[in-house]
Amino acid sequence: MDEQRTDVSSLGEFGLIDRLTQNNETRQAGTILSVGDDGAVIDQYGKQCVISTDLLVEGIHFDMMYTPLKHLGYKAVAVNLSDIYAMMATPTHITVSIAFSNRFSVEAIDELYEGIYAACERYNVDLIGGDTSSSPKGLIISVTAVGEVAPDKFATRSGAKKGDLLCVSGDLGGAYIGLQLLEREKRIFLDSPQVQPDLQNKTYTIGRILKPEPRADIVEWLQEQDIMPTSMIDVSDGLSSETLHLCKQSNLGCRLYEDKIPVHTETRDTALEFNIGPSMCALNGGEDYELLFTINPAHYDKLVLNEKISVIGHMTDISEGTVLQTKGGNTHKLVAQGWNTFDQEKY
Amino acid sequence: MDEQRTDVSSLGEFGLIDRLTQNNETRQAGTILSVGDDGAVIDQYGKQCVISTDLLVEGIHFDMMYTPLKHLGYKAVAVNLSDIYAMMATPTHITVSIAFSNRFSVEAIDELYEGIYAACERYNVDLIGGDTSSSPKGLIISVTAVGEVAPDKFATRSGAKKGDLLCVSGDLGGAYIGLQLLEREKRIFLDSPQVQPDLQNKTYTIGRILKPEPRADIVEWLQEQDIMPTSMIDVSDGLSSETLHLCKQSNLGCRLYEDKIPVHTETRDTALEFNIGPSMCALNGGEDYELLFTINPAHYDKLVLNEKISVIGHMTDISEGTVLQTKGGNTHKLVAQGWNTFDQEKY
Numbered sequence: 147m148d149e150q151r152t153d154v155s156s157l158g159e160f161g162l163i164d165r166l167t168q169n170n171e172t173r174q175a176g177t178i179l180s181v182g183d184d185g186a187v188i189d190q191y192g193k194q195c196v197i198s199t200d201l202l203v204e205g206i207h208f209d210m211m212y213t214p215l216k217h218l219g220y221k222a223v224a225v226n227l228s229d230i231y232a233m234m235a236t237p238t239h240i241t242v243s244i245a246f247s248n249r250f251s252v253e254a255i256d257e258l259y260e261g262i263y264a265a266c267e268r269y270n271v272d273l274i275g276g277d278t279s280s281s282p283k284g285l286i287i288s289v290t291a292v293g294e295v296a297p298d299k300f301a302t303r304s305g306a307k308k309g310d311l312l313c314v315s316g317d318l319g320g321a322y323i324g325l326q327l328l329e330r331e332k333r334i335f336l337d338s339p340q341v342q343p344d345l346q347n348k349t350y351t352i353g354r355i356l357k358p359e360p361r362a363d364i365v366e367w368l369q370e371q372d373i374m375p376t377s378m379i380d381v382s383d384g385l386s387s388e389t390l391h392l393c394k395q396s397n398l399g400c401r402l403y404e405d406k407i408p409v410h411t412e413t414r415d416t417a418l419e420f421n422i423g424p425s426m427c428a429l430n431g432g433e434d435y436e437l438l439f440t441i442n443p444a445h446y447d448k449l450v451l452n453e454k455i456s457v458i459g460h461m462t463d464i465s466e467g468t469v470l471q472t473k474g475g476n477t478h479k480l481v482a483q484g485w486n487t488f489d490q491e492k493y
Numbered sequence: 494m495d496e497q498r499t500d501v502s503s504l505g506e507f508g509l510i511d512r513l514t515q516n517n518e519t520r521q522a523g524t525i526l527s528v529g530d531d532g533a534v535i536d537q538y539g540k541q542c543v544i545s546t547d548l549l550v551e552g553i554h555f556d557m558m559y560t561p562l563k564h565l566g567y568k569a570v571a572v573n574l575s576d577i578y579a580m581m582a583t584p585t586h587i588t589v590s591i592a593f594s595n596r597f598s599v600e601a602i603d604e605l606y607e608g609i610y611a612a613c614e615r616y617n618v619d620l621i622g623g624d625t626s627s628s629p630k631g632l633i634i635s636v637t638a639v640g641e642v643a644p645d646k647f648a649t650r651s652g653a654k655k656g657d658l659l660c661v662s663g664d665l666g667g668a669y670i671g672l673q674l675l676e677r678e679k680r681i682f683l684d685s686p687q688v689q690p691d692l693q694n695k696t697y698t699i700g701r702i703l704k705p706e707p708r709a710d711i712v713e714w715l716q717e718q719d720i721m722p723t724s725m726i727d728v729s730d731g732l733s734s735e736t737l738h739l740c741k742q743s744n745l746g747c748r749l750y751e752d753k754i755p756v757h758t759e760t761r762d763t764a765l766e767f768n769i770g771p772s773m774c775a776l777n778g779g780e781d782y783e784l785l786f787t788i789n790p791a792h793y794d795k796l797v798l799n800e801k802i803s804v805i806g807h808m809t810d811i812s813e814g815t816v817l818q819t820k821g822g823n824t825h826k827l828v829a830q831g832w833n834t835f836d837q838e839k840y
Contacts, residue, residue: 152599154627162599163625166606170620174585177619186621188586188639195542199622199637201590205629238521239535243548243635252499252509259513272524273517274533275546278510280501282552288590288635290546292535 184232196293198229204284212328219261228360230293232380234301237293245281301378306396310440312459315364317408322431324355350412358435375439386429387482399466402459531579543640545576551631559675566608575707577640579727581648584640592628648725653743657787659806662711664755669778671702697759705782722786733776734829746813749806
């Protein structure tokens with residue numbers, strides 16, 4: 147049908163989004179922040195409203211062979227709330243649309259919604275609407291989350307300043323290792339269905355991929371401490387990719403120290419079993435849903451008291467580039483090396 | 494995997510939604526109206542915000558053989574805006590998420606977005622975010638629309654009163670006939686690819702299915718005339734189904750007059766070619782995206798001046814049932830006889 151045919155893979159994910167949004171116009175006076183961040187911000191009569199949306203597709207974002215439906219429902223909500231928190235906002239409402247083939251029974255859909263409601267309860271948000279539909283194949287889940295924030299108190303990706311500390315919550319790479327474990331067990335099961343899965347002592351990393359928690363606690367702590375991050379993003383695509391987003395959108399360079407990247411013991415040990423460098427899991431693995439943010443160094447004394455936050459680098463002039471300093475002291479250019487060429491991207 | 498397996502078809506679309514939302518709790522003080530209407534209403538610091546969402550799945554909601562991508566993008570937005578208007582609100586913002594297989598080129602996705610942006614321009618809304626992803630098969634589009642309304646000036650499905658006039662905008666059944674024409678041409682093409690499609694003089698009905706327009710004009714007129722409908726819904730599933738929604742949620746009966754149902758000449762003539770009763774197309778065909786609403790009879794004098802609005806019946810006590818009076822003067826119980834057992838439903 148097309149006279150010209152360009153493969154999406156030739157543009158890449160961010161190229162496609164740039165292309166699709168390049169002529170996007172703003173008509174509404176209430177549009178404070180549009181495409182290009184974790185969420186959009188609209189002014190609602192003095193206070194501000196943050197909106198974010200995600201689409202999860204079976205076979206792309208999850209594999210029903212090892213994803214319990216209750217966990218999937220929980221995760222579908224959690225990853226959206228993570229985007230709202232990544233704006234330093236508080237989620238209040240969600241809508242959930244699903245489409246599913248006749249392979250799914252009512253009981254299966256019940257389980258999915260048990261997880262959805264569990265996440266709503268845990269994070270105090272209301273499910274206010276949605277859409278259900280059949281699908282020719284597989285399960286599709288679309289969640290839109292709405293949050294609130296005091297006027298202009300939201301954090302974007304573009305506000306970092308030279309000299310700011312680069313910080314990350316929790317630890318990284320666990321979700322990627324959890325995924326490798328599940329994929330390994332799936333292969334073993336497909337080869338030898340009688341073999342029982344061997345996932346003892348792997349509960350942390352398996353939990354990271356199957357049931358991520360958005361970092362509401364970090365946002366609340368920063369608000370309590372009156373620390374306003376200069377920029378913030380959630381880590382869905384790996385530390386490299388997210389750091390480069392902050393650098394690009396803030397027009398800065400950075401220096402990131404490999405030995406400062408927080409990695410859980412189980413993640414590290416399991417990565418070594420797989421012959422993967424633990425730092426590589428953190429840098430290039432996705433789905434950790436931690437918060438990556440920059441803060442003014444004046445807040446350093448407060449920060450070090452919170453053991454859930456690691457200072458992993460600092461922001462530099464754009465002329466200094468985006469630098470990763472390895473444990474051995476060498477420096478490399480930081481590159482976003484996602485595991486998929488075209489998986490998904492928010493805009 | 495399930496111990497018990499109940500087919501979704503055994504519950505039906507509304508049964509499933511009732512089941513999934515029966516334990517839904519409201520935690521946020523700002524939640525004014527939750528699941529069960531065309532849109533949800535949340536309080537945003539004095540004014541109110543209406544949210545609605547739809548998921549469109551290739552092979553269920555559209556057939557790429559006869560759906561130009563630009564029209565599809567336009568329609569995906571239009572049907573969401575229709576839900577916002579059906580709350581008597583004004584749409585302001587949308588998010589759009591898409592997933593697509595590698596069958597779709599960049600140029601194809603460009604076309605889809607041309608339609609999306611055209612609808613944004615036509616209805617003065619801002620595209621503020623979304624998500625792009627690959628899919629194992631086909632195209633999936635999820636749109637969430639946000640609108641605004643003065644406090645408590647939104648119309649629900651549940652406010653109709655006994656004696657209210659039942660009104661509908663425009664005409665009905667055209668989209669269903671348009672779909673029959675496209676399906677017929679598809680069958681002919683698949684049998685004999687050299688035959689040119691014969692769709693001359695069918696532009697109105699084809700346009701109704703491929704490029705519906707939400708009735709912004711009706712909402713604006715009602716607001717200008719200071720007529721507040723007591724209940725309102727958009728006609729996406731056929732007049733019978735939507736009328737029954739208003740009756741059920743307002744706890745009333747109704748009397749609907751077949752001879753008052755507005756049907757376009759082209760719709761009527763083509764329906765007769767297909768040996769279908771034109772009224773059946775209006776009552777049971779979907780996707781007309783007109784507005785069905787009830788108003789206090791005191792407004793009758795104003796209403797009759799607007800030729801875009803037809804009074805098609807009135808609301809009665811619940812004990813009188815939901816009655817369709819035919820052209821011949823007979824009465825039947827109004828039943829929702831959708832063309833699909835489980836297609837899609839908003840909640």
